[in-house]
Amino acid sequence: xxxxxxxxxxxxxxxTLLDSTAQISHANLDALRRAHEAGVExxxxxxxxxxxxxxxxxxxxxxxxxxxxxxxxxxxxxxxSFHRDLMPQSTALKICRHMRExxxxxxxxxxxxxxxxxxxxxxxxxYGVIQRWMEKNAPYIEYVNPIEKAVTExxxxxxxxxxxxxxxxxxxxLLASDFTGEITVLQTKYDHRDLTIVDILHAGCSKGHALERxxxxxxxxxxxxxxxxxxxxxxxxxxxxxxxxxxxxxSDDLKRDGWTITxxxxxxxxxxxxxxxxxxxxxxxxx
Numbered sequence: 001x002x003x004x005x006x007x008x009x010x011x012x013x014x015x016t017l018l019d020s021t022a023q024i025s026h027a028n029l030d031a032l033r034r035a036h037e038a039g040v041e042x043x044x045x046x047x048x049x050x051x052x053x054x055x056x057x058x059x060x061x062x063x064x065x066x067x068x069x070x071x072x073x074x075x076x077x078x079x080x081s082f083h084r085d086l087m088p089q090s091t092a093l094k095i096c097r098h099m100r101e102x103x104x105x106x107x108x109x110x111x112x113x114x115x116x117x118x119x120x121x122x123x124x125x126x127y128g129v130i131q132r133w134m135e136k137n138a139p140y141i142e143y144v145n146p147i148e149k150a151v152t153e154x155x156x157x158x159x160x161x162x163x164x165x166x167x168x169x170x171x172x173x174l175l176a177s178d179f180t181g182e183i184t185v186l187q188t189k190y191d192h193r194d195l196t197i198v199d200i201l202h203a204g205c206s207k208g209h210a211l212e213r214x215x216x217x218x219x220x221x222x223x224x225x226x227x228x229x230x231x232x233x234x235x236x237x238x239x240x241x242x243x244x245x246x247x248x249x250x251s252d253d254l255k256r257d258g259w260t261i262t263x264x265x266x267x268x269x270x271x272x273x274x275x276x277x278x279x280x281x282x283x284x285x286x287x
Contacts, residue, residue: 208236
């Protein structure tokens, strides 16, 4: 039984709210709308850019806040901004120079909505691992070689996307740099796709820090927060929440921290977790 009412539910998008066909199930939609009607605040917390997360949020049918780019930007569906935690231009340039051998897998994003919001050096290798993402974001992608020529302001983040083994090498290269104190390194891993996304943000930036900041702004205690996620970039968010819930489709090693385990994303695991908030006397999801 939940010991006290939940006032805020923070939900990851990919692998959590969305099923394996990138759709929101009717059960998840119904649960989220009932939670909203009951006065529970719903916040989407995602690695996606705000613009790329917005169509998902709009399907819910009510205004809400989105913590995007792994915590770097907090903005409402109506365009109101609360906080930005951008990476200094100087740090982004250090990453570009230090990680030159991985430039074919490098993406840099900026907080603007036009061509150049996303920078890449070339597309061939990236299309091989994140083709759907590249196609959906095509109107915003500018190709510049060398990429650092176009880093003329503070970006939201840099990221490397590629096969798991190669991205392990990329992370080792980052850890060998002399600027590790300037950055936060997060990873999102999809074993079935042989894909790892290595997100590099400003030091101290994460989903967890952004959620903590938002909860404090709302006057909500962490014991009144439920967070639902499925991947490694959700760890800080789940650690902050008083009621962390891990999806049934998450990696086994993420299910070993004592967090509540809900159903898989293809089984409307978000709805099953929210039911514990709306109807705490119902049978619990797995502990």
